[in-house]
Amino acid sequence: MGTGTKMGTVAQARKSGSAKTRRGPIRCKEIKIGEPDPSLTPNGGMLAVKELCGTLGLTDALDEGIGPVKQRQRGFTGGQVLAGMAAAQLAGEDFLAGLDRVRADAAGQQITLVPGLSTSSAGQVARKFTPRHWRGAEKGLAAVTARMVDLLPAARAGELAGGGPVTLDIDATDVEVYGSKKQGVAYNYQGQRAGRPHVAVWAETEIPLAADLLAGDQDPRSHVVSLLGRALAALPARVRDGAKAAGRKIALRADAGYFAGDLARAATGHDMEFAIGAKRISSMWRALAGIAEDAWRDATGMDGAQVAVSPYKPAGWPAGTVLLIRRVRLDPEQVSADPRSRRRRTLDPHQRALPIPELEKEPEIYAYSFICTNLDVSTPSKAAAVEHWYRHRTVIENIFRDSKHGAALRHLPSGDKNVNTAWMFGSLIAAAIAAFIHQLTGVIIGPDLVAGHGTRDGKAMIATLRRKLIAIPARLVRHGGNLILRPPVGVTLLADITTMVRALPAPG
Numbered sequence: 001m002g003t004g005t006k007m008g009t010v011a012q013a014r015k016s017g018s019a020k021t022r023r024g025p026i027r028c029k030e031i032k033i034g035e036p037d038p039s040l041t042p043n044g045g046m047l048a049v050k051e052l053c054g055t056l057g058l059t060d061a062l063d064e065g066i067g068p069v070k071q072r073q074r075g076f077t078g079g080q081v082l083a084g085m086a087a088a089q090l091a092g093e094d095f096l097a098g099l100d101r102v103r104a105d106a107a108g109q110q111i112t113l114v115p116g117l118s119t120s121s122a123g124q125v126a127r128k129f130t131p132r133h134w135r136g137a138e139k140g141l142a143a144v145t146a147r148m149v150d151l152l153p154a155a156r157a158g159e160l161a162g163g164g165p166v167t168l169d170i171d172a173t174d175v176e177v178y179g180s181k182k183q184g185v186a187y188n189y190q191g192q193r194a195g196r197p198h199v200a201v202w203a204e205t206e207i208p209l210a211a212d213l214l215a216g217d218q219d220p221r222s223h224v225v226s227l228l229g230r231a232l233a234a235l236p237a238r239v240r241d242g243a244k245a246a247g248r249k250i251a252l253r254a255d256a257g258y259f260a261g262d263l264a265r266a267a268t269g270h271d272m273e274f275a276i277g278a279k280r281i282s283s284m285w286r287a288l289a290g291i292a293e294d295a296w297r298d299a300t301g302m303d304g305a306q307v308a309v310s311p312y313k314p315a316g317w318p319a320g321t322v323l324l325i326r327r328v329r330l331d332p333e334q335v336s337a338d339p340r341s342r343r344r345r346t347l348d349p350h351q352r353a354l355p356i357p358e359l360e361k362e363p364e365i366y367a368y369s370f371i372c373t374n375l376d377v378s379t380p381s382k383a384a385a386v387e388h389w390y391r392h393r394t395v396i397e398n399i400f401r402d403s404k405h406g407a408a409l410r411h412l413p414s415g416d417k418n419v420n421t422a423w424m425f426g427s428l429i430a431a432a433i434a435a436f437i438h439q440l441t442g443v444i445i446g447p448d449l450v451a452g453h454g455t456r457d458g459k460a461m462i463a464t465l466r467r468k469l470i471a472i473p474a475r476l477v478r479h480g481g482n483l484i485l486r487p488p489v490g491v492t493l494l495a496d497i498t499t500m501v502r503a504l505p506a507p508g
Contacts, residue, residue, distance in 0.1 A: 059080055252267045
């Protein structure tokens with residue numbers, strides 16, 4: 001009875017419209033749309049990027065490396081243009097016009113990396129770049145990378161610079177473009193008009209070190225020796241010295257597109273170890289024929305795969321080069337009948353020519369890969385370890401994927417080659433900033449980065465960082481003479497990362 005009376009009292013109060021007892025949303029006929037609020041920004045997380053880059057001295061380091069681009073020292077510098085392009089791509093802008101959209105965000109301009117940068121200004125400065133300026137951009141990014149290593153916890157810095165593995169990955173990727181008047185592009189082997197970013201990265205940190213923008217028909221092997229030298233120079237001196245003191249050589253990985261003695265000799269000249277994919281040419285198949293069946297051993301971490309070593313050395317390659325071979329057992333249904341298919345081209349030439357019905361009668365079908373290397377493969381376990389390490393050359397492919405789909409390297413948005421080169425550098429700097437965020441704010445236990453900000457506790461791709469950190473709607477207000485950024489309820493990563501960045505010592 002008492003409960004019913006109380007409920008009746010509440011119901012009467014609700015019916016009477018008492019403000020103190022009203023429950024549920026207030027209903028209205030329509031929601032009105034007010035004036036745009038200039039204190040709102042869709043990219044509140046850019047504050048963390050700005051503070052991180054300020055701590056690392058990114059723009060100043062780029063400017064110091066690039067040097068003057070214009071005769072009159074006014075307006076934007078070369079470093080500001082590259083950093084501004086990187087920030088716009090981190091915010092999700094796909095084309096040069098995105099710089100104007102970033103500029104139109106009044107609140108965002110107060111927390112962006114390079115405020116006021118417009119499309120026209122960026123294009124005018126980028127067109128004045130020379131090869132010396134591009135090399136300077138690499139030097140500037142190298143200085144930032146060195147500072148990042150200095151700011152790491154002692155155990156993690158010791159892993160990277162205290163004699164741990166140091167690996168350079170080199171590869172190229174094609175970016176399809178449209179328009180017959182674009183400069184510096186050409187038709188590639190697939191019949192696409194394309195530019196070809198040619199990049200060297202530090203695999204252990206996933207940081208780009210050096211890059212060229214080639215045309216789609218240019219063979220990267222003709223530029224790789226220079227790229228390798230610049231990448232080595234861009235490694236932090238602390239890392240190079242640590243490897244030398246520990247008696248460990250810096251290692252190079254490259255796929256079969258770089259199968260050339262010039263690169264192997266250049267690596268040896270720099271006192272490096274190398275593993276370079278070999279093309280499936282007749283000499284490789286002859287070397288394969290000389291391997292006894294009992295010489296094959298199971299590969300590490302790959303079902304159905306085995307490895308073996310041949311003493312074969314291509315003509316003109318450095319002394320100590322041997323041939324490491326991997327074979328992977330296939331079922332007939334895994335092989336396409338199309339002779340142009342990639343997997344069929346990995347078969348032994350005899351089996352490659354067989355139609356599917358005859359191929360099914362073969363006792364065993366293997367796909368073969370060949371690697372020329374001067375690493376120690378003197379025992380089966382060492383050979384398996386080298387092949388497993390070489391297989392992780394996919395690090396650079398992940399960087400290309402991230403630069404294309406997280407940043408905007410999937411476009412070369414200008415008709416001018418210099419502007420497109422600047423856009424490429426902006427994409428790679430964006431990838432480097434993502435790597436800096438993970439190295440400096442991820443979960444580090446002892447010497448290892450064990451968790452970044454990804455959904456699976458790994459290093460997050462740029463698109464994930466954008467969703468979780470950068471593209472956070474926020475209100476920028478002034479209170480008591482201070483600017484306050486107010487993110488939505490439940491968003492904590494921005495505050496966490498900003499707090500960690502502010503705890504790092506300032507440059508100088």
